[in-house]
Amino acid sequence: MNCEYQIKGNTLRIFIPKELDHHISDSLREEADLLTETYFIRKIIFDFSRTDWMDSSGIGVILGRYKKMKFSGGTVSAVHLNERMQNIFKMSGLEALMEEEGR
Structure with a gap:
């Protein structure tokens, strides 16, 4: 199964x-x-x-979108991180870069 995308205004949600x-x-x-x-x-x-x-390729793609958004003045956040995903975010350093908007 591939990702699903939802656009509302100028916000892109990637499932x-x-x-x-x-x-x-x-x-x-x-x-x-x-x-x-x-x-x-x-x-x-x-x-x-x-x-x-x-x-690690998933971490890389998220980090790349973060850098692109930061360069253009936009933001990136993550939502609904389970415990395993929270640990991956902590270990990879993604946690320090972006907001977590819900659990």
Whole structure:
């Protein structure tokens, strides 16, 4: 299952699937960048409500979107992190970079 996307105004919500690995990360990167540019997105929300696992390529794609948003004055946040995903965010340093908007 690939990611699902929802746009409201200038906010893009990305629903991350159960596992975020290098196969899904490539398409997520391309689609998120295209949507961000096409719809002048100022905020990206990564929704982890369905996610149990993420590898380093998933961390990289999230970090890349964070850098792009920061460069353009936008923001990135994460929502619905389960305990495992919270640990991955802590260990990778993502926790310090972005807001967590719910559990």
